[in-house]
Amino acid sequence: MSRLRDLALTIAAALVGGVVADALGLPVAWLLGPVVAATAMSLAGLDTRLPEALKTFAFFVLGIQAGSGVSPEIASQIALWPLSFVIQLAGVLLAVMLCYAYLRRLLKWDHASALFASLPGALSFVVAAASETKADMGRVVIIQSIRLLMLIAALVPLLGALEGGDVMGSSIRPSVDGSFGEYALMFALCAVTAFLAAKLNVPGGMMLGALIGSAVLHGASVVSVSLPGFLALPSLVLLGVIVGARLNGISPKAFLQLLVPSLGCFALSLVGTGLAGLAAVVFVDLPAPNVALAYAPGALEALTVLAFQFDIDPAYVASHHVVRFFAIAMIVPFLARRVSRREAGEEPGIDRKENGARAPGE
Template sequence: MTAGMSARLRRALALASTLAMAAVGGAAAAALDLPVGWLLGSVVVVSIASLAGHDTNLPKGLRDAVFIVLGIQAGAGVTPAVVDQLALWPLSFAIQMLGVLCVIAATYVFLRKGFGWDKETALFAALPGAMSFVLAAASETRADMTRITIVQSVRLLLLIGALTPTLAWLEGGEGVLAASRGGSGTLGVYAILVAVCLAGAFLGHLSRLPGGILLGALAASAVLHVTEIAPVAVPQPIAVAGLVVLGALIGSRLKGESRSTMLELLPASLGAFVIGLVISAVAGLAAYQLLGIGLGKIALAYAPGALEALTVLAYQFNLDPAYVAAHHVVRFIGIALLVPILARHLSKPD
């Protein structure tokens, strides 16, 4: 056997074992009746496997395919009633972005003064969400990439762990596994849904937004469901598989070589997470009081990060995925515009 074939075989075995572990974890959590158990269980099991040193990386093609499926599913949760609340969105965006600025400022000061981190590392670790963009921008500076990656990864994992049971409590225990919205249809209707959503996913990819593939498929699916051109449901086995793979993707962000560093950075990571969560919660409560939008929707929309996972949770809890996804896109755009300004300011001498 050649070295190339041996490497491919090892990679295939690693992929198969990762997906198997994710499925077992998801099934166990679902059997325990945990909220969105298929997602939560796979995140926990694959995170543990990643920290133990197992190769949990998933191929890009599989990731993209799952994002398309999840986007189609989330789009089915958009109803004509969403249009009635569109007028409230701009003010909701403004409140959210004020909260984002406060999160960045408070976390930056916490990491800078509390732990003595350098300016660049503290800034990029303080940015809530948009992890791929943040890491790409940070890589072109003198920032400590390990610290940034761990703080951002811990924030993501804790968000999933904290928000899932919180939403189950707020929504009265819903969301163990949401039934797919829509009904059954002919092969022709499903072909229309898949073809249009693939085109939407491609356009989303071209936009270069985080989660662009999922967002494009979601938008296309939403149009087809609201107009009733293709108001069909994603088959439940496919929906479950999508949740399992998404959980594996989230868990695979951790790496075995990060174990000792992760423990060392745990106080900073937990502090940054708590600051982001508390300030986002205050902003969310303000939006709730001013706009009357449901707490569950606001919790997901204002949460600091994890666009794909939180959009899927919005669907699972029947909480307007379009509203949630739109707020995460606005937050990303705001961060993308802020980073050059903040980086220029931080380059000046103290």
């Protein structure tokens, strides 16, 4: 019963957050407001996790919506993407090195905690690998979660400035009129591609699969419809709750203890990926807003939605986050084994929980 109560309070708070943000004229109000509200609810001790059915609904709808932002003109830019991938991964490596040096050398964190807290994104893989070592799981989860929240808070006004402050006075684009057949085809194909992507364990499979199906149809000019607001708006609110729920189970004390290190890692991550983004803009002549979202060290789902909301190529953004995700997912098992062997040779008795931060459920 308390689970249902917390869920109702969380969604109600998210809706209020969206209304307030929209009234203030903030960009992407129906995402930004719910993120702030759900974060506050999480730190207040409510169970803000959404049921899987609601998550699946939100990701599927938002995937279709993001894919509708793809146009036939995008095909001419695809040849530039491999070089952009290389530059992006160089920026990720630089960001990891800077964060690790900050946590390990300046703050004197243990090797494992500093390493896994420095890896941007792919949280499920990072946490799974870190759990096989003596890393402080509380530190790793909190650093990763705060980085995502700060990323959204920083990117929204930045993109608003780059794209023009009045680009997104509303979070929802007007839907394009279309026939029942167009909508039926779009939903049917997207359901198939989303199901296949989820079965194949593709990162963000439900959303990415729906995006692919929608992008194919819109990119080939088979359909031209976009989702109506009564579907898009609730999905944005739910995504805001999903992002804010990243801090579910984390106490305010642990959050505050690690706020400064988290902000330091966030800033250094932006330095690493920002330098790579600058290189992509200058040498590959890619649009700055596209690069800002594609190279940002954050979650695929949230940043792909931001791409659509700011009229930025969502396929370009999503593909870069998938590449980053796979790169990190492939390297973390190797890192975990290497760290475990290193720890096996160390003397016992070292306290790696000196700050008292704990992972959710500890």
